[in-house]
Amino acid sequence: MQIRDLPYADPGEPDARSGPRFLLWLGRMQLGGQLKSLCWGLLHFLGIAALPYMVGTAVEAVIDRSGTRLALSGGLILLAGVAIAAGDTMLHRTAVTNWITAAARVQQLLARKTARLGAALTRRVAAGEVVAVSTGDVEKIGWFVEALSRFAAAALTVLAVCVGLVVYQPALGIVVAVGIPVLALAVLPLLPRATRRADLQREKAGRATELASDTVAGLRVLRGIGGEELFLERYRRASQEVRVAAVRSARMWAVISAVQVLLPGLLLIVLVWHGVHLAHEGRITVGELVTVYSAVMLLNYPLRHFEEIAMAYSFSRPSAKRAARVLSLQRTEAAGAAGPVDDRGTRGGARAAEDAGTTGGGGSAGSSESAGGREDTGSGEAAGGSQATGARQGSGGGEAIGRSERVGSGEAVGGSRGVGGSGTADRGESAGGRARADAGETSDSTRTADDQQTAVDRGTTDGEPTVVDRGTADGEQTAVSKGTADGEQAVVGTGRAVGKASAGAPDGVLAATPPAGDLYDPATGLLAPAGRLTAVVCGDPDAAGRLAERLGGHPAYTTDLPSVRLGGVPLDDLPLDTARTAVLVQDKDPVLLSGTLAALLDVPASGAVSPERALAAAQCGDVLAALVQGSTADDPMDAHLTERGRSLSGGQRQRLALARSLVTDPEALVLDEPTSAVDSHTEARIADGLRELRAGRTTVVFTSSPLLLDRADRVVFLHDGEVAAVGEHRELVVTHAAYRAVVTRETEEEHTGAEQHARAQDGSHDCGRADDPGHAHHSSHSDDPESGHSNRSGRTGRPGDRGQASGIPVRTIDIEETA
Known part of the structure; x- marks a missing residue:
């Protein structure tokens, strides 16, 4: 394959069981290019190997005063020079082509794997490691593929020269045939140590790259807290460790290079001393001595490719191992189970996962x-x-x-x-x-x-x-x-x-x-009914993030869990594009790419939700005004966003990301803390807009905000990785202590004291006040739009912003019942 034909239509399915197997597979995939390089390498090296014989023939022609033989020898030397030049040119061309095509194949494989795994890749492999694999490791793997054909041509040339010398002059040829393999294998005892040092260098370089990647990603925060110098010093230390490891590795390779020069020199001295004695005794001619001497001298050139292939393999083996590790990752290692015994998933037991109207043994009608x-x-x-x-x-x-x-x-x-x-x-x-x-x-x-x-x-x-x-x-x-x-x-x-x-x-x-229906996780028992807004409360934010990714079919840290099901169909059994179309997950920190707002919202979508409706539901009016004010464009859709939306506030970035998710309009939308950075008034409007826009579509929101929880059709509380309670927010905040502690950050002692205080207040005021329907309705919906405080757990604000959400029970009387 030529460079102009890149990229590959199909880079193939690699053998990623180990680093050597991956290199072997890559060599087989490059077989055509390797054969071309081998042929040109043989032309180049055999032309060099033929020069000593032609020079020896010319020397004998001069001694014998034979002009014809001298002219013939000169012509052969000229042809050998042309062959050497042509072979060298084409060898370099084909070898570099092999290097580029091999590196491109590996990069395509890595890009394809990255696209398949998505956000799960950085959970299994550090971001800096991924960068190192796709840059430095790819280069080293390509180097080995490039050196492989040159080494094969050099090895065949050395073998041919040894056989030729034995036939041409057995007395000296046997010495060369015995000495050359010894020279080639003399460096083998040094290779394990050199390989270990190269591995150590590669490991430290990967850590330094990872540290640099993490530092750059959080540079803005580091500058804000004054930690820039601290991390800079850490990177300096890591860089010095890489330098020390590189110097130690270079010393070992310098020793190997010295051995490659010293031993051929000793062989040449022994060969000349022995040849001079043979020529003095008349057993060989001077021309034969010159031929053997020249052949041994020129063999130093192909012998150096033995050192090159050893060095290339030592550096490429750990790189191939890391690349194979990334390429061997799968979306999941375990297929979805047939189903849990009941609504508790695989953990057994009884758990309420249906609506409050469902009863055991029968059903009511409405x-x-x-x-x-x-x-x-x-x-x-x-x-x-x-x-x-x-x-x-x-x-x-x-x-x-x-x-x-x-x-x-x-x-x-x-x-x-x-x-x-x-x-x-x-x-x-x-x-x-x-x-x-x-x-x-x-x-x-x-x-x-x-x-x-x-x-x-x-x-x-x-x-x-x-x-x-x-x-x-x-x-x-x-x-x-x-x-x-x-x-x-x-x-x-x-x-x-x-x-x-x-x-x-x-x-x-x-x-x-794409399937449609309820979204169900057998591992936790979480059930999100189709067409409804389900809020999920989890005391551990990290566990909530992992569960959100599981609901989208992304691989979890533990791969022995059954697959999430949408409409009864395991997501792991679906093609990747179908699964991503059916379920969309927006994590806690969505990324905004640089470009125009129109480009940001130009995502694969059903077409049912326009960007204008999505922006309105996400309450992005002030964001659009800010973009127009800071841009020369009159249309906010043409306004330019900086990288990661750094010119916007955290809440503005979060709302734009929410609008992008709403435009997609998936069958099931999973949002992980979509309003954690916005104020309470905006959050309330977002909750209403989200409920209206996603009516009839399955929506799951991971949150602990009372504003969002109060507007959800059903609330699911997760505790220790299992569904602990299902109901409405106002019901759970009164009846479930653990739920109340997560949402209101209120301990049981504080809740008990608040109840006693409320009863005392009820006794000291007019007894009829609690039975006033208007007062009860006002108490249970006491959002103050002018307060400027947040009802979100973990924020400052009045505990009475939402009576029951604060943990204080408020008696609510249905007006229809009183009528």
Whole structure:
């Protein structure tokens, strides 16, 4: 392959089991270039090796006074010179081509692996190490590939010269044939020590690069806290350690180079002394002595390539090992399990992971009528541990969607939706107000004798589809959705295949499409129902970040955990692009690249959310004004952002990143502390905008802010890596001490004292005050827009900004109940 053909259409699948195996694989992939380089190298080295014979022939022609032989020898020397020049030129050209193409192949492999792993790469390999692998290590690997063909040509040339000398002049040829291998192998005892020193140098250089990368990334913070000189001194020490290691390594290679010069010199002295005695005795001619002497002299040149290949391998072996380590990383090492026994994931036990309306052994019913159609949501749970939920929407159905998800020993979710319906599966709007339906109209759950569980949800209105979800004890389930109107039908079979098929198409005919449905993590028991806003509270911020990455299908530190499931489909079983399209994760510190705002928001998206709507939902009005004010462009979309958005405040950067995520409009959006750097008033507006824009889409927000928690459809509290409580914020802050401690930073003693104080205040004031509906409503919604304080846990502010969120119970009376 030529340089002009780069990059490779497919760099191949490397053998990354070890460094030597990776080098061997790379050599095989470069076989064509290696053969070309070998041929030109043989022409070059054999031309050099032939010169002594031609010179010896010319000397004998002069002694014999033969002009013809002298002219012939001169012509052969001229041809040898042309061959040497042409071979050297093309050898250098092909060798450098091998170096560049090999380095390009490795860089393409690293780039592809980086794209596949995403943010998980820097969790497994330090950022500085990745930089070192993609720069210095690639260069050393390319050097070995380049030197390989030259060494092969040099080794074949040395072998040919030794055989030729034995045939040409056995008395001296035997000495050369014995001495040359000794010279070539004499440096072998020194190579292990040289390799160890080279490894140490490479290790210290990698640490220095990592330290430099981390220092540069945090330079702004270091300058702010006055730690710049401290880290500069650390880098100086690391740099000096690299220099000392490099000097020690260079000393060993200098010894090897000296041996490569000393031993051939000794061989040459012995050879000349022995040859002179043979010539004096008349056993050889002077021309033969000159030929053998010249051959041994010129063999020093190809012999130096033995030193080069040894040095190249010593430096490239640790580099190849590190490159192979990066290339061997996978998204996950463990496939998703069949499912947990119940909602606690793999840890066993009972845990509430469904809405408050779900009851064991049966189900309640609720419905709401709207102008667009009829919406029913049904759910039921069998006593045997099988839970089935069926949902119907719209009576004039033209599109039916069936979904089946098996969780544990038998949880299935089935749903069908008519085109004429309106609303979501969990909420419906009616003329009388908003109605929540958390239980179904009809749900039958039975367990058969062969340990199979069957959940059937049937509609009673003409035109509505019938959904049958069956789950078996081995973790498989079948979802069959049938509709009477023409439309599309989505079927999820065993939880591993997702697709769409037209109505009337044969069962099992599926097309590859991103899955839809509940987002479920079997390891923790976290369940985010489809189309709802779920807030997750976790006492450990690092654990929250890791869980957020797991929900997006990113590899975790521990790879023995089952895969997260979306709509019953393990994310690890999906193609990478499909998984990334279905679930988007925004971490705590999103990166803003330099460029215009329009370029920042020009991301792969569904097209359903415009940049203007996303910016409005993320409350970026002041950000747009600031960009226009600091730019020559009149349109804020044309305003230029500096690297990482350093010209903006932390809250402004966070809101732009949130707008970028909202533009993408994924099936499931996971946000990790998306409003940690904004003030409370802006945060409240962001919460409302997020809820409105993501209506009907699955959204998971990791936060401990009471403002966001109060606006979530459901709140999940994680403790010690497991779901500890599920409910609404105002319920959990009163009933769950651990949740209250995380959200309000209030200890149990402080909470008890606050309750006693509240009871004392109630006793000392008018008894009717607590029963005033207007007062109760005001107490439970006491956000003060003029306070300027934050309701977020960990911020300063009045504890009464949100009565129940502060840990003080406030009696709330429903006006409809009093009526």
